Amino acid sequence: MPSTYLILDPDLHEIAEYAMKEIMSRYNLRNPLIEQAINPNISWRPTFLWKKPTEYLACEPAFKPLPPIINSNFMDIQSSGLPIRIIVAYPHDNSISITEFQKDLRKAKQHGIGYMSVDATTKKANIEYKGVSSILSIPAIDFSQIKSGLRPKVIDAYDMYMSGDPKHGVQELGQLMEKCMTVLATQAIGRGKLRNSNYVPGRFYKLTKLIDELLNEKIIDLGILGNCRGFVYPRNSTSHPQDIASIKKIERKLKENFIKGVSILEELPAAFKQKGYNFRI
Amino acid sequence: MEKIKSELKHIPLSQVQRNPENPRIVFRQEELDQLLTSIQKIGLQVPISVYRDGNDYIIIDGERRWKTYFKLNYPTIPAIIQPKPTELENLILMFNIHGLREQWDVFTIANKLTRIIDLIKSQTGEEPTETELSTETGLTRGILRRCKLIIALPNRFKKIILEELKKPKKDQIFSEDFFLEMEGALKTVKNNVPDSVKNINDVRDVLMKKYENKVINNITDFRKLAKIATAWKNVEYPLTKIQSGLIKAFGDNKVSIDEVYKETVEALLGDKKLNSNAYNFLQRIRRITSEDLEDEDLKETLLEIKRKLDKLFTAN
Numbered sequence: 001m002p003s004t005y006l007i008l009d010p011d012l013h014e015i016a017e018y019a020m021k022e023i024m025s026r027y028n029l030r031n032p033l034i035e036q037a038i039n040p041n042i043s044w045r046p047t048f049l050w051k052k053p054t055e056y057l058a059c060e061p062a063f064k065p066l067p068p069i070i071n072s073n074f075m076d077i078q079s080s081g082l083p084i085r086i087i088v089a090y091p092h093d094n095s096i097s098i099t100e101f102q103k104d105l106r107k108a109k110q111h112g113i114g115y116m117s118v119d120a121t122t123k124k125a126n127i128e129y130k131g132v133s134s135i136l137s138i139p140a141i142d143f144s145q146i147k148s149g150l151r152p153k154v155i156d157a158y159d160m161y162m163s164g165d166p167k168h169g170v171q172e173l174g175q176l177m178e179k180c181m182t183v184l185a186t187q188a189i190g191r192g193k194l195r196n197s198n199y200v201p202g203r204f205y206k207l208t209k210l211i212d213e214l215l216n217e218k219i220i221d222l223g224i225l226g227n228c229r230g231f232v233y234p235r236n237s238t239s240h241p242q243d244i245a246s247i248k249k250i251e252r253k254l255k256e257n258f259i260k261g262v263s264i265l266e267e268l269p270a271a272f273k274q275k276g277y278n279f280r281i
Numbered sequence: 282m283e284k285i286k287s288e289l290k291h292i293p294l295s296q297v298q299r300n301p302e303n304p305r306i307v308f309r310q311e312e313l314d315q316l317l318t319s320i321q322k323i324g325l326q327v328p329i330s331v332y333r334d335g336n337d338y339i340i341i342d343g344e345r346r347w348k349t350y351f352k353l354n355y356p357t358i359p360a361i362i363q364p365k366p367t368e369l370e371n372l373i374l375m376f377n378i379h380g381l382r383e384q385w386d387v388f389t390i391a392n393k394l395t396r397i398i399d400l401i402k403s404q405t406g407e408e409p410t411e412t413e414l415s416t417e418t419g420l421t422r423g424i425l426r427r428c429k430l431i432i433a434l435p436n437r438f439k440k441i442i443l444e445e446l447k448k449p450k451k452d453q454i455f456s457e458d459f460f461l462e463m464e465g466a467l468k469t470v471k472n473n474v475p476d477s478v479k480n481i482n483d484v485r486d487v488l489m490k491k492y493e494n495k496v497i498n499n500i501t502d503f504r505k506l507a508k509i510a511t512a513w514k515n516v517e518y519p520l521t522k523i524q525s526g527l528i529k530a531f532g533d534n535k536v537s538i539d540e541v542y543k544e545t546v547e548a549l550l551g552d553k554k555l556n557s558n559a560y561n562f563l564q565r566i567r568r569i570t571s572e573d574l575e576d577e578d579l580k581e582t583l584l585e586i587k588r589k590l591d592k593l594f595t596a597n
Contacts, residue, residue: 007348009310011447037354043321045354068314069352072321095452 006035008047008061012091015118016061019089020048022116022125023059027052032059042080044073054247055133056084065090065115066104074111074134083133083247087114089125105129112137112162130164135251138162141262147269150176150281154265157258166254173261177228178207179281180268185210187277188219207232220271227264231257287364289328291357292338297331297347300340302371302393308345311449317349325350328359330374332366341366341374369400376418387457388442390420391428430464431457435482455489459500463488466503466510470527473510474520477527484531496537505542506530512546516553 008016020032032048038056046058060070065088070077077084088108094101108115114131118124138161146154153176161169186201188194197213199205211229215222269279319326329343338360340347350358366374372393397418401409411422420428431442442460445453463485471478478484491497509526512518522545530541566583574580 007351009308009313011310035351040354040356043353043355045352063310068317072318073353095448 003034005047008035009063012061012063014120015089015091016047018118018120018123018125019059019061019087019116022118022127023048023050023057023087026127027057029057038084039080039082041076042073042082042084043076044069046086053243054083055244056082057087058084059087059089061089061118063090063094064096064104065101066108066113070113071107074113078134078137081135081248083135083244083251085114085131085133087116087127087131089116089118092117092119093121109162111139114164132162132164132166133247133251135248136161136166136255138255138259141259145266146262147279150265150269154262158262161258166251166258170254170258170261173258173265174232176265176281177231177261177268180265180279181207181210181214181228183279183281184219184272184277185214188214188217193217193219220275220277224264224267224271227260231261231264287330287361289359289361292331292360292362293357294347294351294355296337297329297358297360298334298337298339299344299347300371300375302368302375302396308348309447309449313345313349316345317353320346320349320353325359328361330361330363332363332371334365338362341371369397369404372397372400373417376420386446387424387427387431387461388439388446390424391431394418394425394428395432427461430461430468434460434464438485454493459492462500462503466506469507470510473513474524474527477510477524477531487531487533490533491537496535498537498539502538502542505538508550509542509546512549516546516549518546518549 003017003020005013005016023029024031027050029050029052032050034049035045035047036049037045038049038058046060048059050057060067062069067088070086070088077086096104105115108131109129112132112134114127114129116125116127118126138158141158143151143155143158154173157169157172157176159169160166160172182199182201182205185194185197185199189197189199189201194213194217197210199210199213208229211225211232214220215225215229219225272279325346327343327346329346330341331338331343332341333339341363343360347358363374376390376393376397394414398409398414401413401417409417411425414420414425415422418425431439434442438460441455442457445455446457450456467478467481467484471481488497488503492500497503506527508515509523509530513520513523526541526545529536530538569583574583
């Protein structure tokens with residue numbers, strides 16, 4: 001039976017139905033709340049709201065990928081501190097200009113807002129971008145300060161993070177950092193340092209242990225190495241959260257870690273150079 | 282209508298209900314988006330108007346504002362609370378509020394006007410005159426006439442208008458103005474040359490097709506149809522020729538209204554216009570005094586006219 005809406009534009013009812021069914025089947029969810037508030041402090045009543053144990057999933061049928069209600073209230077949603085993932089459902093055949101359409105998609109992605117196109121003729125809904133929880137969203141990162149050789153990999157990690165796979169995004173940064181540390185350790189050994197270490201280039205070695213050894217011998221700036229240690233330590237410590245409170249903590253940590261990881265990768269080349277090491281990753 | 286007492290209050294959104302009698306049935310998304318941005322930026326400038334019905338408040342005016350407030354999850358909305366009106370008062374109140382503040386689409390007004398006429402009729406036993414209706418609703422007689430043209434349209438054409446109204450103005454093809462121009466012209470044609478219109482709906486379909494295919498380029502071309510239809514009395518153009526011209530314009534072909542107009546009455550109407558202008562000019566010249574001729578510009582213009590006329594008459 002079609003849902004009953006109080007304020008949704010009648011021209012969007014069909015789009016809404018297909019979008020709702022697609023989300024319910026994709027994420028194995030039951031019927032959503034319709035036009036209900038998420039929280040009194042958020043100036044937006046999504047058309048559909050699923051209160052999952054670990055996340056709020058909201059879907060907004062609209063004529064464009066980034067409707068004004070979301071665009072103007074995103075900061076409000078983000079500052080609520082709740083893990084809210086948004087997916088906008090827009091008509092496959094829409095009348096907005098290509099420039100405006102692309103601008104909307106770009107901005108939605110930048111905010112981590114998911115979007116899906118719905119073709120009412122073929123009755124198909126396609127989630128094109130899953131989006132991320134508002135806690136995790138990192139709307140803007142200046143990649144220009146990152147060394148050019150490293151930049152595409154960091155951008156890939158960011159895309160992964162913002163495309164609904166934040167854990168892997170952080171892990172990608174972790175792998176880049178691991179590579180930096182092993183390159184540094186190899187060069188240090190070549191200079192007769194790290195004599196007490198069992199590290200052998202090309203063989204597996206626990207990263208936290210290697211960073212501790214680099215720290216002990218003050219191979220490069222201690223502050224940066226300390227930050228690397230801080231980044232690597234909680235990376236593998238995520239468990240399976242059971243409630244909103246735990247997921248909030250975990251997601252905040254993930255976001256902090258991603259930002260920290262990018263910042264470390266930005267500073268590492270200068271730290272290498274300061275002590276005469278080559279930054280070749 | 283009696284003077285009503287009202288009060289301004291912030292009322293909970295959860296107690297506000299839309300008014301089933303609201304004539305406004307089309308809310309363009311673009312306008313709702315603009316309102317949303319405006320409310321978020323500068324707040325609500327005009328409270329909504331409601332009346333109390335049990336524990337609820339029914340909107341008399343401000344459904345777009347209420348929708349926006351609801352979407353924005355605001356807990357309360359400023360509202361002017363008025364006593365519960367009768368059905369007729371409810372409708373008339375909404376007409377008056379909107380007539381003063383913003384221009385509704387004619388379709389929106391037309392849609393509820395029939396109900397107002399029926400209600401007045403049931404109260405007084407007589408159909409209201411245009412003047413009475415204008416006084417009650419605050420609408421001009423011009424708008425009322427336009428409404429009547431829309432009311433008289435068959436439902437399938439009304440549906441087309443309704444669909445078009447949902448689009449932004451710039452994207453509308455068969456807009457209200459299109460139908461108003463077309464219907465105004467067809468009414469004149471039917472009154473003056475009834476034999477040229479066998480089936481009015483077929484004529485409407487043809488004219489719409491011609492407009493869509495750009496055979497008719499401008500909705501003001503419909504005015505030429507009216508000029509052709511009335512030419513038998515205005516410039517004594519033969520009725521048979523008028524009839525065949527109109528049948529051609531209403532035929533499923535590529536003949537435009539403009540072409541028929543040029544082929545038939547344009548020259549005669551042009552002559553008539555020139556004649557009328559010349560006559561008016563003569564009347565004015567008769568009132569010119571020697572004092573007026575002290576104005577050098579006027580004097581020079583009149584001398585130029587004299588020279589032109591002398592040349593024209595010498596040549597003939």
